[in-house]
Amino acid sequence: MNVVIAGGGPAGMMLGLLLACAGIEVTVLEKHKYFLRDFGGDTVHPSxxxxxxxxxxxxxxxxxxxxxxxxxxxxxxxxxxxIEAFAGMKVKFPYIAFVPQWDFLNLLAEEAQRHPNFTLHLSTPVRDVVRRVGKVVGIRCEDGREFRADLVIGADGRNSAVRQAAWDGCTNSARPST
Structure with missing residues (x-):
């Protein structure tokens, strides 16, 4: 099995790392050139x-x-x-850690890249999904490259290009609102 993930934010990078650790071939596509940019949140929670x-x-x-x-x-x-926010919780780390998100993402990327089955492509904005017989089978990037996969995951944020492209090709009348 192979997986392509659009979006190298916390969700995409953590998922990519976990899949790589499980031995799954995974490619993460991140539209930005590097992680050093302004983010909406810099919190890492106990879980x-x-x-x-x-x-x-x-x-x-x-x-x-x-x-x-x-x-x-x-x-x-x-x-x-x-209030003591984590008082009484049975967790090893009873706090929220505020850390620059680019540092956190770099840590995840460095660890994931230790696995030969993990690939990270920076400066790779997603344009569309690739379909075959109505099924999403990959991602097409703005530069024309295509990444085929058994599973395509859109972790590219609130205004997900992958989600929009997948829904645009959906003929199901039960399409949920976003």
């Missing part, structure tokens, strides 16, 4: 920290410049009340 720990990446992650947050201020009675 992700535990996944990183299971992958043996906890120590490397914690070497990145980060800030741990255990207390949140919530609106209460016209003011803000601090």
């Amino acid at each position: 992700t920290l535990e996944a990183l720990d299971q992958l043996g990446l906890s120590e490397r992650f914690h070497q990145l410049d980060h800030r741990k947050v255990t207390r949140l201020n919530v609106p209460l009675g016209g003011g803000l009340a601090p």
Whole structure:
């Protein structure tokens, strides 16, 4: 089996790494030239920290410049009340880590690239999906290259080009709204 993932953000890179660890041939296509750019969020939550720990990446992650947050201020009675956000939770990492997302993505990419069955293509914007007999069988990029796969995953954000292209070719009247 082989998989192509459109989108090298946290979801796409983490999925790519997990699939590579499982021995699956995986290609991640990222439209940007590098990960150093402005992102909407720089948080890594306890469940992700535990996944990183299971992958043996906890120590490397914690070497990145980060800030741990255990207390949140919530609106209460016209003011803000601090709460211990993770008190009582049975997790190994009872905090949210704020880390520059480009550092996190570089860590995931470096680890994934240790696997010979993982490929990352930067500067590779997706234009469309490739269909054969009505089935999505790959991705076509803006430069004309095609990446064929048994499974195509759109992890390319809120305005997903893959999702839109897949729905544009869908004849099912039960198409969900986005």
